Amino acid sequence: MADLKRTVFYDLHVELGAKIVPFAGYEMPVQYPMGVLKEHLHTRSDAGLFDVSHMGQVILKPKSGGYEAAALAFERLMPVDVLGLPQGRQRYGLFTNDAGGILDDLMFANRGDHLFVVVNAACKDQDIAHMRAHLSDACEVIAITDRALLALQGPKAEAALEALVPGVAAMKFMDVAILPWSGVDLWISRSGYTGEDGYEISVPESQAVAFARALLAEPGVAPIGLGARDSLRLEAGMCLYGHDIDTTTTPVEGNLTWAIQKARKAGGAREGGFPGAARILRELAEGPSRRRVGLRPEGRAPMREGTVVYAGPEGGEPIGAITSGGFGPSIEGPMAMAYLPANLKDGDTVYADVRGKRLAATLAPMPFHPTSYKR
Amino acid sequence: MTMKYTEDHEWLRVDGDVxxxxxxxxxxxxxxxxxxxxxxxxxxxxxxxxxxAVIESVKAASDILAPLDGEIVAVNEKLVDSPGLVNEDPLGAAWFFKMKIDDLSVLDQYMDEDAYKDLIG
Known part of the structure; x- marks a missing residue:
């Protein structure tokens, strides 16, 4: 693990009894003594605190002009309406390539005179290079390296954070705010990656451990590792970049057309003008040949990433493959995402090859577990 | 007779003739x-x-290997409905299967508790 990085919380993870694994170039906690299953359920019933400091935090500051200048530049890289995002709001975005594939998915926020962007850990170096290469005429691309990032998720998240940072309870899902705690500014969004209500909080490294300890002292807050983070996001039907979406999948195939607003579609105010627009606009009009769908296996056996899917119980060629799969503690059964022919509908049955046996699974709507956002 | 242990982290216990x-x-x-x-x-x-046998955790799937030549004479169906028993009581209620073998002396090849404890450190 010689060249692995550590977040500012590493010693706290060890103190809390975490099992540490390499992830996206960092030594990260995969679970604490509670274990993945109980950590997952605890997040849904109480509140979970996640270290997500390995993710990339970036500011896009317009060189001249205000938010509009930065927004129009950023729209060159994504099939997303950046200009129309109101101040104080956050939105989901996707970097696409010239073939229409996805380079990364991300969150961005309108903070008045600039954009704040959060990207995936494994992609952050290339994302920053990508933004510098394509936006430097209009924006300064500032990588934020002196702040940690925490996620606080679950029904008790609001009370726990409000106790330390008055004002957060008034925020709605996907609102962002800058609020003080102990002499530093916290950059807060009401969002997350679990399907639960909750917050993501960027905190200066100097105060990060003290802030995390203060949150852990609040009622119901427990540290949660990457293992439960994965089962929580899968139950919520959310994509994991590099697995469920990547450079070989388009946003339309990835069932992410909801992330492409009207302004960027055919007939919209700023139609096209992003990498891969020809293919993505064509797929929006004509439909893709395959699509990311949810699967509920009929038995108890989990169907893991890479499992090949067939139309029938025997014979035939593969029709697709599973990209994420496992056991959902809250739904008390297995669940998976797969790319399958777009003519299949919810309720249809397919067969996955699990250790040489074809096991039935049903196409199912996502999320598998209902979300509980504060809208 | 006491428990024997394999390098694959299985335990074996003689119970009558199985x-x-x-x-x-x-x-x-x-x-x-x-x-x-x-x-x-x-x-x-x-x-x-x-x-x-196959055992899957939240993380991954693993195979359970037959530790000996023989016949499977019983399986613990409770594990199918309550796989969590494996974490709660691995040495007791969560046995996997029972085997009938011809010659119990083949168990001698496996570790006793002290040797197994040395293995896992």
Whole structure:
């Protein structure tokens, strides 16, 4: 693990009894003594605190002009309406390539005179290079390296954070705010990656451990590792970049057309003008040949990433493959995402090859577990 | 007779004329929360080293290997509905299967508790 990085919380993870694994170039906690299953359920019933400091935090500051200048530049890289995002709001975005594939998915926020962007850990170096290469005429691309990032998720998240940072309870899902705690500014969004209500909080490294300890002292807050983070996001039907979406999948195939607003579609105010627009606009009009769908296996056996899917119980060629799969503690059964022919509908049955046996699974709507956002 | 242990972290216990097989506490802890168990068919003949059961945790799938040549004479159906038993009571209620073997002396090849404890450090 010689060249692995550590977040500012590493010693706290060890103190809390975490099992540490390499992830996206960092030594990260995969679970604490509670274990993945109980950590997952605890997040849904109480509140979970996640270290997500390995993710990339970036500011896009317009060189001249205000938010509009930065927004129009950023729209060159994504099939997303950046200009129309109101101040104080956050939105989901996707970097696409010239073939229409996805380079990364991300969150961005309108903070008045600039954009704040959060990207995936494994992609952050290339994302920053990508933004510098394509936006430097209009924006300064500032990588934020002196702040940690925490996620606080679950029904008790609001009370726990409000106790330390008055004002957060008034925020709605996907609102962002800058609020003080102990002499530093916290950059807060009401969002997350679990399907639960909750917050993501960027905190200066100097105060990060003290802030995390203060949150852990609040009622119901427990540290949660990457293992439960994965089962929580899968139950919520959310994509994991590099697995469920990547450079070989388009946003339309990835069932992410909801992330492409009207302004960027055919007939919209700023139609096209992003990498891969020809293919993505064509797929929006004509439909893709395959699509990311949810699967509920009929038995108890989990169907893991890479499992090949067939139309029938025997014979035939593969029709697709599973990209994420496992056991959902809250739904008390297995669940998976797969790319399958777009003519299949919810309720249809397919067969996955699990250790040489074809096991039935049903196409199912996502999320598998209902979300509980504060809208 | 006392428990014997394999390098694959299975335990073996003689019970009358059959050998009961399960996984060790160490193995259960390493696997994490068990969410699925697939058992062999009763009356199957297995050879030492054959994959004869599957155990899946929240993290990954692992095979349980037949520790000896012999016949599967019973399986613990409770594990199918309650795979979490493997974490709760790996050495007791969460046995996997029972095997009938010809010659119990073949168990001598496996570790006793002290040797197994040395293995897992």
């Amino acid at each position: 050998v009961v097989v399960g996984i060790t506490e160490h193995a259960a802890e390493q696997l994490g929360d068990v969410v699925f168990v697939e058992l062999p068919e009763v009356e199957t003949m297995v050879a030492k080293g054959d994959d004869c």
